[in-house]
Amino acid sequence: MKSMYYNIVLSKKGMDISYIINELGEERERYFSAVAPPIIQTSNFASSTVEDLRQKMLHEPEATLYTRGNNPTVTMLEIKIAALEGAEHAIAFGSGMAAVSAAVLSQVRAGDHVVSVKKPYSWTNALMRQFLPRFGVEVSMVDGTLADQYRQAIRPNTKVLYLESPNSYTFELQDIEAVVAIAKEYGLITIIDNSFASPINQNPLAMGVDMVLHSATKYIGGHSDTMGGIVCGSREMINRTFASEFMTLGAVLSPHDAWLLLRGLRTLPVRMARVAETTRHVVAWLERHAKVERVLFPFLPSHPQYELAQKQLRNNTGQFSILLKTDDIQKVELFCNSLQHFLMAASWGGHESLIFPIAASYASGKLKPTLPFNLVRFYVGLEDADYLIRDIEQALDKI
Ligand code: PLP
DSSP, rough: OOOOOTTTTTTTTTTEHHHHTTTTTGGGGGTTTTTSSOOOSSSBBSSSSSSHHHHHHHHHHSSSTTTTOOHHHHHHHHHHHHHHHHEEEEEEEEEEEEEHHHHHHOOOOOTTTOOOSSOOHHHHHHIIIIHHHHHTTTEEEEOOOSSSSHHHOOOOTTEEEEEESOOTTTOOOOOOOHHHHHHHHOOOEEEEEEEETHHHHHHHGGTTTTTEEEEEETTTTTTTSSOOHHHOOOHHHEEEEIIIHHHHHHOOHHHHHHHHHHHHHHHHHHHHHHHHHHHHHHHHHHHHHHTTTEOOOOTTTTSTHHHHHHOOOOOOOOEEEEEOSOOOOOHHHHHHHHHHSSSSSSSSOOOSOEEEGGGTTTOOOOOOOSSTTEEEEOOSSSSOOOHHHHHHHHHHHOO
């Protein structure tokens, strides 16, 4: 597995990651040569003349007119993420879900049809299964491990093929280039949630995808202290989304949150390298353990999609799931409750290691689990591998 990738040149733009993260979009001479950018904490921007105001109105989204549309601290983040994804342009949102919803809504109208990967992030699932149908948009969900499943679901009114690769909890991959080829054959738009990989490990625009989005809450922020989302694509697509879903739904990223995300971005390549290495150690240890039935991690040579993972992603990241070898939910709960250094929490992508047990969805009238109760999702953070392994070992010893 590749581990050194700090000097990857993003070929499309000819910029390397170090330049993008440290220099691109920074205009230090405009703010006292401060190394850290200012938080332009304002809702509004004044114009000096009617002509000045007129020009700003004509040139939104580039001009600074009003923070719901444009704010320099937010713009700096957009410039950097667009460059990391090799995109012409990007817009930032107040959460990853705002980015998912805006990207999908920007491409459909009543009467259209979307083909989405099955088992995406749970609120993306709600968007597909409950929200879009309310507005007359039909959705088919496909397994996605074979690209042909997308082709078979296409109808005359299909507009979008939606991917999340790997998808949440079970981490199956879609063959991005193969799905893109099908989309191009039928004249469809492809949208992918690339949060799992981060812009460091997978760049779907280079594989022909039209729109790439991230929950910036995860790896980009990296410290579990802020939320955000971002959509990257062609200037034309992003400007169209700006003038419609972005401005009307108003799920804006605050300048302060943009600043926290910029701060997180400074260390993104280092964190991704560390998380990748630690996760490989933890997974290798778990794979050999007698009380673990299976590890769901596409970077294991035994995984049926290992070769595709090698082809599409530059490196592994920090998420995987295990199936505990037990048919007793009490034992699953005992294991999870016994972990002392993994926090039990939703989300992922921060400095701290986490678990999310599917068992928590069982025995509740409200939740309708579709995954087995012995599945525990792990996120490996920045702690030492041995420290985490010792913790898992003592918890497994209890069951
Ligand atoms: N996409 C994926 C894969 C996620 O895991 C999440 C959140 O967990 C989201 C999107 C939504 O992001 P946010 O929580 O920032 O709205």
